[in-house]
Amino acid sequence: MTVQETEGARAEKLAVPAILVEHARKDYGRAAGGRREAVADVSIVVSSGAIHGLLGPNGAGKTTTLKMLLGLVRPSGGRFEILGVEAHRSGARRRLGFLPEQPYFPTQLTAGEAMRLYGRLAGLSRATIAEQTSELLDRVGLDGRQKTLLSKFSRGMLQRLGLAQALLGSPEVLVLDEPASGLDPVGQRDVRNLMVELKNAGATILLSSHQLSEVEAISDEVTILNRGRVAARGHIDTLLNVAGETSVTARGTGELPVLARDLIKDVAVNGATQVFSVADENVRAVVDALDDGGWRVVSLAPKRASLEDYFSTLLEGAEDEPGAQRGGGA
Amino acid sequence: MLKMLAICNSVIADAVRRKVVWVVVVFAALLAVAAPALPSYGVGVMAPVYREVAIALMWTAALTVGLALATTRIPAEVERRTVFNVISRDVRRWQYVVGTWLGMVVVLGVVLAAFAAVTIGVGAFEFGEVMWRLFEGAFGVWLEVSVIMSLALALSCQFGAITSAVGGLAFAFIGHSVVGLFNLPEGVRPPWYWPTLDVFNIVNPVAHGSGYGLTYAIAMVVAFIAWSALWLLTGSLIFWRRDL
Numbered sequence: 133m134t135v136q137e138t139e140g141a142r143a144e145k146l147a148v149p150a151i152l153v154e155h156a157r158k159d160y161g162r163a164a165g166g167r168r169e170a171v172a173d174v175s176i177v178v179s180s181g182a183i184h185g186l187l188g189p190n191g192a193g194k195t196t197t198l199k200m201l202l203g204l205v206r207p208s209g210g211r212f213e214i215l216g217v218e219a220h221r222s223g224a225r226r227r228l229g230f231l232p233e234q235p236y237f238p239t240q241l242t243a244g245e246a247m248r249l250y251g252r253l254a255g256l257s258r259a260t261i262a263e264q265t266s267e268l269l270d271r272v273g274l275d276g277r278q279k280t281l282l283s284k285f286s287r288g289m290l291q292r293l294g295l296a297q298a299l300l301g302s303p304e305v306l307v308l309d310e311p312a313s314g315l316d317p318v319g320q321r322d323v324r325n326l327m328v329e330l331k332n333a334g335a336t337i338l339l340s341s342h343q344l345s346e347v348e349a350i351s352d353e354v355t356i357l358n359r360g361r362v363a364a365r366g367h368i369d370t371l372l373n374v375a376g377e378t379s380v381t382a383r384g385t386g387e388l389p390v391l392a393r394d395l396i397k398d399v400a401v402n403g404a405t406q407v408f409s410v411a412d413e414n415v416r417a418v419v420d421a422l423d424d425g426g427w428r429v430v431s432l433a434p435k436r437a438s439l440e441d442y443f444s445t446l447l448e449g450a451e452d453e454p455g456a457q458r459g460g461g462a
Numbered sequence: 463m464l465k466m467l468a469i470c471n472s473v474i475a476d477a478v479r480r481k482v483v484w485v486v487v488v489f490a491a492l493l494a495v496a497a498p499a500l501p502s503y504g505v506g507v508m509a510p511v512y513r514e515v516a517i518a519l520m521w522t523a524a525l526t527v528g529l530a531l532a533t534t535r536i537p538a539e540v541e542r543r544t545v546f547n548v549i550s551r552d553v554r555r556w557q558y559v560v561g562t563w564l565g566m567v568v569v570l571g572v573v574l575a576a577f578a579a580v581t582i583g584v585g586a587f588e589f590g591e592v593m594w595r596l597f598e599g600a601f602g603v604w605l606e607v608s609v610i611m612s613l614a615l616a617l618s619c620q621f622g623a624i625t626s627a628v629g630g631l632a633f634a635f636i637g638h639s640v641v642g643l644f645n646l647p648e649g650v651r652p653p654w655y656w657p658t659l660d661v662f663n664i665v666n667p668v669a670h671g672s673g674y675g676l677t678y679a680i681a682m683v684v685a686f687i688a689w690s691a692l693w694l695l696t697g698s699l700i701f702w703r704r705d706l
Contacts (some may be wrong), residue, residue: 202550204706225552240479252468
């Protein structure tokens with residue numbers, strides 16, 4: 133294969149989304165209170181090699197959408213593709229690893245037996261399973277637990293095992309539903325680092341999580357669902373940057389200069405460091421005023437909302453306009 | 463095929479650790495040991511009656527173990543969500559259903575083989591006769607109970623354990639009494655679509671005759687395949703339509 137051909141193959145791979153969900157719909161038929169539409173219209177495109185966050189309040193349709201993608205729930209409509217192959221076709225999920233929310237395992241098995249079972253289901257050879265089992269259990273912090281019965285595992289340990297089994301066979305695409313659920317802060321950090329490592333190794337991750345800080349820290353793109361529809365989607369910077377405002381970070385102990393005080397919209401105090409929100413056209417004047425007042429300007433950056441604030445604002449807005457689609461970056 | 467075997471192995475591992483299987487097997491073995499001491503066997507036909515009792519015990523134990531396995535496995539896997547890790551892995555739903563059933567058939571086969579060995583040993587000790595034909599009896603029971611398990615498993619793809627067990631028992635009952643139930647005249651066979659398990663009636667040739675022979679064994683195997691395929695196909699369709 134020539135260099136051009138290799139680059140061509142890479143470009144082709146990048147052009148095909150790792151996960152494509154188009155107009156997904158799930159209707160649970162007639163329930164006691166009428167038809168229950170769990171997912172009304174959801175489209176998600178996960179670029180190859182990205183970490184894509186899937187967010188939404190409880191009942192937004194996140195888990196149902198994932199289940200439809202994974203063949204656990206029959207869709208009422210829509211198109212689902214994994215690496216360019218229709219998800220319901222045989223072989224489509226061969227290159228995919230899945231961590232369900234609160235993973236459960238047959239408790240009569242040991243950790244090693246469970247890994248062997250899922251390795252065989254993934255079509256791996258005995259030798260590969262043996263090699264990957266010890267490596268993955270070690271990687272998720274379960275080294276030396278191969279022979280422990282799963283009935284003796286804590287919730288956090290089961291979560292770690294869930295991650296290990298999802299990584300069997302080195303899948304190109306990972307679907308992780310609440311991967312940090314049940315883990316202590318150290319475990320959560322480990323999982324976050326693991327996801328970044330996997331991304332750097334070329335894996336694509338679709339991450340459904342309630343932990344907005346986690347999603348904000350590692351996701352390239354997000355899709356926010358509300359009431360079974362896409363409420364917003366796009367690159368995380370595009371969604372969170374506040375147009376026309378700059379964050380000015382400065383250190384100082386004295387009074388703020390009057391001019392600066394008049395032009396500053398908002399202040400966040402963190403000890404001697406303060407972060408001011410300033411309209412873009414006033415930045416130079418504020419910086420000069422702070423400088424004249426003996427303050428030291430540490431940094432200037434486009435103002436960015438936290439994902440938590442963005443999420444709350446979006447959902448509050450949706451309460452007023454049910455079903456309305458917002459956002460729309462990438 | 464490898465995926466079905468992996469599921470089959472996991473069912474076997476699960477069954478080995480389940481108390482109900484061992485309790486039934488031990489209880490039935492104790493009954494087999496005690497069987498020769500039971501009174502009123504008849505006049506001078508002790509060994510044939512013993513064989514009849516042994517086959518009845520095998521059938522009862524196998525049905526208990528079979529229904530306990532077939533009616534609980536899938537509902538429990540769905541309820542505990544352990545099935546997610548299987549189905550999400552490019553495993554077709556029919557592979558899951560058939561693999562599960564195969565595991566149960568293997569467990570049942572081992573239980574029946576062990577049980578037949580116990581009854582043969584007791585028979586040899588009590589009557590001085592090695593009753594190899596009891597293996598033939600065990601084979602017939604194995605095929606029949608496997609068919610009943612396939613129906614119970616199919617029902618369990620949608621319903622709970624009790625409904626599935628009742629369905630399995632009803633099938634066993636109707637399957638053996640369809641002629642009497644519908645007052646069919648002597649010698650008249652029910653239409654092909656009426657469920658009948660009469661082909662698996664092997665008590666007389668095994669207990670009182672000289673065995674049922676190869677041709678009859680083949681007929682039983684054909685009936686076993688046909689019935690099992692029908693119920694497993696039904697179960698797979700039910701499970702395929704089900705949201706997990």
